[in-house]
Amino acid sequence: MVVDAGLAPAHIELRAVSKHFGGVRALDSVSLSVRAGSVHAVVGENGAGKSTLGKIVGGVIAPDEGEVALNGAVVRWRGPHEALNHGVATIAQELAIVPELTAAQNVFLGAEPRRGVLLRRRELLRRYTSLCGRVGFGVPADTLAGELRVADQQKLEILRALARDAQFFVFDEPTAALGRDDIEKLHQVISRLRSQGRTVLLISHFLREVLEVANDVTVLRDGRLVRCGPAATETEGSLVQAMLGRSFEQPFPPKRRPPAGSPALLEIHDLWAAGVKGASLKVHAGEIVGLAGLVGAGRTELAQALVGARPAQRGRVVLAGKPFERRTPRRMLAAGLAMVPESRKEQGLFLGRPVGENAALSVLKELSRLGYVKRRTERRTVHEALQHVGVRSADMVEAGTLSGGNQQKLLFARVLLTKPLVLVADEPTRGVDVGARRAIYDLLAGFAADGRGVLIISSDAEEVLGISHRILVMRAGQVVAELDGETATEEDLVSASLLERRAS
């Protein structure tokens, strides 16, 4: 489906661009040419300089050295608005949507059609409808933006850029917050932008999506350009190798099946909560159970109701043979059921506090005497825990300065310090680079191999298949299918997620 942009002229060119942050060299003399009318992907590990590159192209930050050329002319923008005036729009990871305004109002925010001080509401609607028609978006004009799904909010940003006649789109990790089906739709949008002659710079973690949609791929490592070439000549393996600077054959650790007849460590019977409608499942000792399903199937809700983070109306939860009626995160942690939450920034970390404090929080009682924190003991414990999860960072730096992968590992350090029997990991590798991903899989596998249990929620089919001994598929708040982790295929997973309950 990739349309070849052939020998089209460069739309945007970076010439020996460098950027430092403090003492850190984020980009080191990177030269790059993005052909007009192409989709150009930028991949690399976290910290490789992808986002920095995107921000320089989008005018969000200025390079320290080197220059940016638009259609051959050197430009130096003082902010994203200047870039937008030149037709370069950035669709960032964090969407800039006003939730209290309608879809149409958001799209024309700051450029409303008006007569004097009066808004021309009908004209606004007309323009919105015609704009939507041109790109084939179907977002209702009068819905409040805050009530839209993330994917639709993203469309509003794209529409907003189109309304200002943007010709060049920088997408910075656009699919990080999207579910699988929305990712597909976004790809269609990107392809449509290209078919209309627009240029797209796509910054992404997801190699498969990059290969599906991009004409060219640029690989960055440690702020340097590794290589840049047509996507058709790359494979996921070749990209990973280029990103890491070494070959990386096996993305998942080998599966060690739990011995037959392992006892059930965790049992859920007929659990009801908001979004969960009578779910039942078991996790056995030594087992990694994958919880798959579409976004909105109730997986996160199930995990939260399980650990007591959201109220459950009904249902039995039995941990190591003991039933737990009134659950709170605190009580369940003490009982040996820990969760790594879905959003590490919102539900996990204290970004402004030191790494050590973040790690020690859940076991602070054990590191103190009569409320006095024994800081030597704390430091030693934290140090070991960080080493165990593979975070090489001083315990005094703020957690917010760590990369996404290290932040996730830090959360694992905190949770593992509580010595849980069963670990619930909700999207544990979201926004995490390839190297850290493998480290997290190793942690989970090692944890299970110790005779404990793991329940992993993931929207990444490959991940669920690669790590789980057993896969449970949720739909509409219930567990509707069980698949064998060894034999199941991606097709099995998708059809179980989508189709009605099968006779099993």
Added chain:
Amino acid sequence: MKAVGLGEPVLGLEPSPPARPATRGLAARALDLVDLRRGGILLPFVALFVVLSATSAAFFTTTNLLNVLDQQASTLIPAAAATLVLVSGGIDLSVGAVYALAGVTAAHFALVTSPGLAIVVGILVGVVVGAVNGVVTAVFRVNSLIATLASSYVVGGIAGLATGGNIITDFNRPSFADFARSSFLGVRASTWVTLLAVLVLGFLLHRTTVGRYMYAAGGNAEAARLAGVRVHDVQILAFVLSGTAAALGGVIDTSRVLSAESSSGTTLAFTVLAGVVVGGTSILGGRGAVWRSVVGVLFIALIGNGFDLLGLNPLYEQIVLGAFLVLAVGLDAWTRLRRS
């Protein structure tokens, strides 16, 4: 590496201390002092101190400095406690009203019972109001700004009702004045009490589990809850301490002047907040320190002291103070921006 023994000392490898990231050169540490965010208020404070010492002969004298400390007792103690409230994600606007009610309560009980009992009852007023504030905020989820604003009206009203709007005087109970006025090693008792309160609150926030939980609760309440922190309890405790501290301030001032009225303390909440914020504690929660609030309050006190000693027009004092407040909050916002 096996997933065992996390958190337990590794047997056999015992006493070798872990790599200490804190071993840094003197130069780096000296730089920290200059670092705006860490040093923050210290530099302006020292600068003001030096300027005042140079320009006013009366400033750098034991009498003047001890006087300033003595006068600030009823601001410093609530400010130290307010730091805990802000760090744990709340705000307490009721300190002025609590100060007044505790003051008139103590003044009243000093007339009818022993001074010791009067002090205890006065402080208990703060404990109770603080507990109510905490429960309304943490359990019933009323925004603490509104909750404590409301309770400040109620508490202030009760104080007015109880006194009928009159001043209660304890001039015939001179022994009650000992609480604030007796001196030890040449320093007033009120200053010793302040020192003790500040040290206790500082220790609580910076060296104990509860203090850590306060930072966690204010920094990210949801994450704290999921990590097993009793967020509500921690926030309630902060409000109880704040109420107690405000009451202690009221009792000290009553003891100092041997009289109390319900209309005193009307601006205390703002003076306290100004000191805390100028010190560099964030009103958004999760960030701050007790020592900062102490320096912040004293910084404001020095501005006032300087105006007095240098004979400047006191009408400008508030303008200067307001300007510093905006600077302090702006600096906080700016450092947050720079970090993200």
